[in-house]
Amino acid sequence: MVGILLVTHGDIGLALYNSAIHILGKEPNNIDYISINSNIDINSYEKTIQEKLNSLDTGKGVLVMSDIYGATPTNILKKLIYPKKYEVITGINLPMLMQALTSRALALDDLIKICLKYGKENIFDVNNDDKNTNTNN
Amino acid sequence: MMIKTQIQIINKLGLHARPSSKLAELCGQYSSNIWILKDDNKISAKNMMDILMLAVPHKSKITILAEGNDEKEATNQIKKLIKSRFGEEE
Numbered sequence: 001m002v003g004i005l006l007v008t009h010g011d012i013g014l015a016l017y018n019s020a021i022h023i024l025g026k027e028p029n030n031i032d033y034i035s036i037n038s039n040i041d042i043n044s045y046e047k048t049i050q051e052k053l054n055s056l057d058t059g060k061g062v063l064v065m066s067d068i069y070g071a072t073p074t075n076i077l078k079k080l081i082y083p084k085k086y087e088v089i090t091g092i093n094l095p096m097l098m099q100a101l102t103s104r105a106l107a108l109d110d111l112i113k114i115c116l117k118y119g120k121e122n123i124f125d126v127n128n129d130d131k132n133t134n135t136n137n
Numbered sequence: 138m139m140i141k142t143q144i145q146i147i148n149k150l151g152l153h154a155r156p157s158s159k160l161a162e163l164c165g166q167y168s169s170n171i172w173i174l175k176d177d178n179k180i181s182a183k184n185m186m187d188i189l190m191l192a193v194p195h196k197s198k199i200t201i202l203a204e205g206n207d208e209k210e211a212t213n214q215i216k217k218l219i220k221s222r223f224g225e226e227e
Contacts, residue, residue: 023154095186098154102161102185118186 001104002111003056006033006092007049007077008067016097028101030056036073045076053086061085061108063100063115065092087112095122139204140212145196148222152193154185156223161185163218169205171215182215 006013013033021027032052036045056062061084066073069090077088089096089112096119103114146152152160164171164182171182173191180187182201193199203212 023158025155025158095189098158099186102158122186122190 001030001058002060002106002108003053003058003062004028004031004097004100005049005052005056005062005064006031006066006097007036007064007073008033008092009036009071009073011035012067012092013065016092016094019094020097020101023098024101028104030058030104031101032056036076038072042072042076046079049076049080053080057085061087063108063111064088065097065100065115066090067092084108089116089119091119093119093122095119138208139202140208142201142203142212142216143198144201144216144219145198146193146219147196148225149195149227150225151195151197152188152191152199154189156225157185157188159223160215160218161188163214164211167203167205167207167211169203169208169211171204171208171211172202174200174202 006017014035017031017033032055034045034049034052053062064077064086066077066088067090068074074088074090080086081088087108096115099118100111100115103111106114148156161183172179173182173188175191175193175197178191180191182188201212201215
């Protein structure tokens with residue numbers, strides 16, 4: 001099973017993790033999160049993240065999800081990428097995380113593709129959604 | 138052979154996140170291919186996010202298609218889960 005690590009600004013990862021538990025009705029295995037706080041020395045996170053990566057890797061690699069490309073959490077992660085072993089995607093949202101948690105049997109590269117696909121496809125302009133049946137306006 | 142079943146979603150909140158998760162998890166236990174048909178859409182019943190994207194509300198009808206060695210058992214258990222309102226209150 002591919003491990004999953006959420007590395008985000010503040011407690012975004014924790015909130016998403018708790019929401020996923022609520023939806024799944026159970027606590028998923030082999031997932032962890034790190035909240036990046038700008039008040040703490042950024043360099044100290046590298047060691048913490050590396051330790052989490054090592055702990056989550058059961059031989060299938062670890063998918064790391066962060067929030068904003070170009071921002072500190074992702075910048076820290078860039079130094080820790082290890083192709084086919086520790087890989088990073090950004091723009092985390094709940095659909096992306098749910099897809100990851102329900103596709104754990106996939107290999108790391110396939111998991112990345114499907115997470116990016118569903119993360120993007122679940123962004124809608126609901127006002128112009130043809131499934132919107134509200135006729136009050 | 139393929140089993141085709143139409144069933145109404147009777148839990149008040151429709152196929153929202155938790156029921157979609159339960160349905161996909163159940164379907165994932167079977168080797169048969171299982172699809173859900175709704176309007177012009179046909180999606181894999183083993184993928185929670187695809188089920189959610191159908192945005193199925195209360196009282197609407199969906200069609201379940203199951204094809205494979207365990208299609209009968211899968212269909213029976215899917216019907217049972219939907220009829221149980223996914224464990225939600227009436």
